[in-house]
Amino acid sequence: PEQAPQSLGDLLGPPMPTPHEAEKQHTGPEEADQPPSMSRHDAAPPAAVPAAPSRNPCCLCWCCCCSCSWNEERRRAWRASRETKLQPLPSCEACAAPSPEEVRSWAQSFDKLMRSPAGRNVFREFLRTEYSEENMLFWLACEELKAEANQHVVDEKARLIYEDYVSILSPKEVSLDSRVREGINKRMQEPSAHTFDDAQLQIYTLMHRDSYPRFLSSPVYRALLLHGPTPSSSEA
Template sequence: MPTPPEAEKQHTGPEEGDQPPSMSSRDAAPPAPPRRNPCCLCWCCCCSCSWNEERRRAWRASRESRLQPLPSCEACATPSPEEVRSWAQSFDKLMHSPAGRSVFREFLRTEYSEENMLFWLACEELKAEANQHVVDEKARLIYEDYVSILSPKEVSLDSRVREGVNKKMQEPSAHTFDDAQLQIYTLMHRDSYPRFLSSPAYRALLLRGRSTSSSEA
């Protein structure tokens, strides 16, 4: 016959070895690995995953070599008096002149809107690219530099054009920014070009051209 302590032990329930193990905080299941930020597939620049950060660092490192705003020949070109006068005939003639683009860009810099010319030039460079891998990389670099709302060089685009660019960035092509480029071209034509023709810089070029013509005569 069991003694009282033994009886009490028999009736307290299943032994400790038969009970399910309790789960302490240390024994808790490990947390699920963090999921990749779903926004990595879009290009609104809200993604902070390591993959995107590595790509951004690579783009920044190649920015100077891959998107030179102006070739060196444009920076040093000396326009003739006839060419300078032709810039006042139409904005297209100004933009088709390497020297004209260089002078106009310097003027835009004084108005703190140089990013408009840089964006337009970057789009022209993108359209001349045939390698799809390079197109993909340059398109994303252009987006980050000039379209992203987080960029200090963001150009002014309306919501319709911006939405169109965002959709096209899912599969970038050499013509992803065509609508945006046209809008910025129109903005420079209507807003900055008239002031450029009245600027001291352009007037000085006109006077220099007249002086050169007079001395040659």
């Protein structure tokens, strides 16, 4: 059967798109919103996103990394404390060289050791090797304070003792419990010759129980028992 004659539009096919419509078909709906004169190659490139700054994980935790500034500050403070304790301190008490009998008596009781100026000097040298010489220095400073009668001098010496051995900022701070510290803080408002009596007793007990047994078995004391005082000890 004969087909119906086609119209002129059917013979010619669909109309050719305009340049603008062709650009839309080529670029897609998102890029078609740009002006026709701007092609995808002419568009400005997207701004570069800066990389996030790298974080040092060491600074986000309480770690022991050597690069952490916080731990470095702690190490510097610890080294400064050690160096301060090892700095030359006031000379030992002037005394004669102990006799062999006196040296042997130091092993009988801690009281006999502490009543002997030569015994205190030798014990102080031993404490220095254990980085606890401040205990003896504090005890001696308290003894000196109790012998003072001038109130103006008492006030000044009490302030120095507090700053050197009680303050938590001092590298020579002695170990005191909170009860004793609280009592000192109250008495420091009106210092007296007995402001540090409780603290002195606590440090005396600490040296007796902790350091004295080790002193008796130390090479320092054994050498004195065997060979007598050294020339340096005699001069002290």
